[in-house]
Amino acid sequence: MKTKKVVWLFLILVSGIFLISPVMGAVPVASFISNASSGNVPLTVQFMDSSLNSPTSWTWLFGDGGFSSLQNPTHTYTTPGTYTVTLIAANSAGSNTATFQGYVTVTKAASVPVVSFVTNITSGSPPLSVQFLDTSTNSPSSWVWSFGDGGTSASPNPVHTYSTQGSYTVTLTDTNSAGSNTTSVSNFITVNQVTVVPTALFKTTVSSGIEPLTVQFVDASINSPNSWVWSFGDGGTSTLQDPTHTYTTPGTYTVTLTASNAMGSNTVSQPGYITVNAAVPVASFTANVTSGINPLSVQFTDTSNNTPTGWYWTFGDGGTSTLQNPTHTFTGVGSYAISLGASNTAGSNTTTIPAFITVTNAASPPITSFIADLQSGTAPLTVQFEDTSTNSPNGWQWFFGDGTQSTDQNPTHTYIQSGTYTVSLTTTNSGGQNTTTMPGFITVSEHPVTSTTTQVVPTVSQMPGTVTEQPNETQTAAETTVPPASSGTSPSWTLPLIGIVILVLVVIALLLHVGGRSGGRRRSGGRDL
Numbered sequence: 001m002k003t004k005k006v007v008w009l010f011l012i013l014v015s016g017i018f019l020i021s022p023v024m025g026a027v028p029v030a031s032f033i034s035n036a037s038s039g040n041v042p043l044t045v046q047f048m049d050s051s052l053n054s055p056t057s058w059t060w061l062f063g064d065g066g067f068s069s070l071q072n073p074t075h076t077y078t079t080p081g082t083y084t085v086t087l088i089a090a091n092s093a094g095s096n097t098a099t100f101q102g103y104v105t106v107t108k109a110a111s112v113p114v115v116s117f118v119t120n121i122t123s124g125s126p127p128l129s130v131q132f133l134d135t136s137t138n139s140p141s142s143w144v145w146s147f148g149d150g151g152t153s154a155s156p157n158p159v160h161t162y163s164t165q166g167s168y169t170v171t172l173t174d175t176n177s178a179g180s181n182t183t184s185v186s187n188f189i190t191v192n193q194v195t196v197v198p199t200a201l202f203k204t205t206v207s208s209g210i211e212p213l214t215v216q217f218v219d220a221s222i223n224s225p226n227s228w229v230w231s232f233g234d235g236g237t238s239t240l241q242d243p244t245h246t247y248t249t250p251g252t253y254t255v256t257l258t259a260s261n262a263m264g265s266n267t268v269s270q271p272g273y274i275t276v277n278a279a280v281p282v283a284s285f286t287a288n289v290t291s292g293i294n295p296l297s298v299q300f301t302d303t304s305n306n307t308p309t310g311w312y313w314t315f316g317d318g319g320t321s322t323l324q325n326p327t328h329t330f331t332g333v334g335s336y337a338i339s340l341g342a343s344n345t346a347g348s349n350t351t352t353i354p355a356f357i358t359v360t361n362a363a364s365p366p367i368t369s370f371i372a373d374l375q376s377g378t379a380p381l382t383v384q385f386e387d388t389s390t391n392s393p394n395g396w397q398w399f400f401g402d403g404t405q406s407t408d409q410n411p412t413h414t415y416i417q418s419g420t421y422t423v424s425l426t427t428t429n430s431g432g433q434n435t436t437t438m439p440g441f442i443t444v445s446e447h448p449v450t451s452t453t454t455q456v457v458p459t460v461s462q463m464p465g466t467v468t469e470q471p472n473e474t475q476t477a478a479e480t481t482v483p484p485a486s487s488g489t490s491p492s493w494t495l496p497l498i499g500i501v502i503l504v505l506v507v508i509a510l511l512l513h514v515g516g517r518s519g520g521r522r523r524s525g526g527r528d529l
Helices: 002-024 494-528
Strands: 032-034 038-040 043-049 057-061 074-077 081-091 094-107 117-119 128-134 142-146 159-162 166-176 179-191 202-204 208-210 213-219 227-231 244-247 251-261 264-277 285-287 291-293 296-302 310-314 327-330 334-344 347-360 370-372 376-378 381-387 395-399 412-415 419-429 432-445
Touching (some): 032 094, 043 081, 285 334, 285 347, 296 347, 370 419, 376 381
Parallel strands (some): 038 094, 208 264, 291 347
Antiparallel strands (some): 032 043, 043 074, 117 128, 142 166, 227 251, 251 264, 285 296, 310 334, 381 412
16 A cells, blocks of 8 residues: 555656646746837936746846846936847846847937028128128028028028128028027128229249149239139139139249229239249150060150150160150060150159060971871771970861861871871961871771680589579668657647646546545445345
8 A cells, every 4th residue: 555655646746847847947038128219318218127937137238338137127328329238037947138239229419500600701892792601500400591681592501692882781590400590790791882993912822833833822902803814824814713723834934813893903913923843753654565576666655754854765785765755676586674764954763674575586387297106007096196396386287087187286096997097287386387298107907807616515404402592682671761850849838738647647546546445345344244
C-alpha cells in the first residue's frame, strides 16, 4: 500500500511541474508606450512598460544620455532632436530588449520675427531706385512692405523706384507660425531734385598686379549721378555703378568714367591708372605624334601659360629651335627627351619630358619557314607543324594540301587519306607578308592488311560440387527523405496540456482504485455472512 501511495504522489507531482513550468520559465517580451512622442522643448514624456511575462527589473535608455530603472519613468527632453528609446526588461528566466528608432522627436518652438532691413542707398535724385533687403531674424515666412509713396511689395528683398521728390517712411511687417511683427522707419528715404551736374570720380581696390588682374571699381562721383559709362582701357566697358573688370594682358591702362544725371554729365580720365605685369611663364607643350618609323617628322605646339614671348627648344638629337611652334624631323632610331624654355619680361621656365619621342626602324616582312615532327606514315597520320619564321610574324595561314587550313602558329593536323601533300605557310607582320610552299612535304600511305588467326578455346565443363560464383547484384536501397525536425521550442500550451492529461489519468486511476477496494469489502462481508 505504501508503494502505491508513493506512485500516486509522484504522478501528481510530475503533473504539477508540467502545469507550472511554463509560467516559471518565460523570458519577458519587452515593449512600452508613452503619452507623447513629439513636441516642443522642454518635452516631458511619461513612459509605461507594457512588457509580457512579468519582468521584475527594467533598464530605460532615452537616447539623450538619460536612463532609468523604474518600471514607468518620466523623462524630460531639453534639446531639439530625434531620439531612439530602448527598454531592457528582465526576470529570473532572462531578459529581452525593445528598441524604437526615432521614437521621440523634439522641436524648437517658433518665435515671432524680429524685424529689420537695410538698403543700398537712402537718398538721391528722382527717379531713385532702391534695393531693400530683409535682415529679420526668427525665419519669417511672409513679408509686407510699404514704401511710403503708396507702393507695396510681398517680396523679401524688393527693388522700388521713387519718382517724386520727398522724404518717405518705410514699413516692413514679417510673419511666421508664431505671429507677426512690424518695424517702421520715418524719413528713411530722401529724394531731392537735382540742380547741378555730377562731378565724376572713382577709386579702385588695386591699381597694379600680375596678370590676370581683377579690379573692383567704385563710383565716388558727387551730385547724384544716375547713370555711368566706364572704359577700362583694354577695350572693356560697363554701365554699372560699381563694376568689376579683369585684365588678362600685361600693360598700362587708362580708365575713364562718365557720370550723368538730369542736369548733364561729367567725365574723368586717369591715364596709366592700371598697371598689369606679366607672370613668369609655366612652360608646357604637345606634339602631333610621339612615336613612328624613321625618319619621323613631328609638329610641336607651345601650350605654356602666362604669355611667354621667347622660346628655346631642344629636341634631344642635337637639334634646337626658337620658334613658338616648330616642326622637327628625327632621322635616327631612339628615344628623345624634349625640352622647352619659355620666357617673358617676368622671367623664364623650362619643362623637360624624358623619352617623349620614340623613333623605330621600319618593320621587315617575315622570312617564312616551318618544320614538322613527321613527314610520312600510315593513315590516319597526325602531324605537329611548327613555325620557324623570322622577323616576328604576327599572323599565320597554313594550307595542308588536303583542302584544310589553319591560322594557328603551330597547328596539329591529321591526314585521313593516303597520298602526297604539298604544305604552304603564309606569315605576315606590319612590314608585309611572305609565303613558303613545300611540295610533297607529307606522304601518307595505306595501313597494311594483316591476317587474323582464330584461336579455338576448349570449353571446360563444370565439375559437380564446384561452386559457381554468381555475379554480384547491386541493389539500390530506396531512400526515404525525412523532413527536418522543426527548430525552436514547443508551443506554450504543450506542457500544460501534458500536465492536465497526466492529472486526469491520475484522478481516474484513483477513482478506479477506491471503487475496487469498496467492492472487495462488500464481497468479503457477504462471505462472512
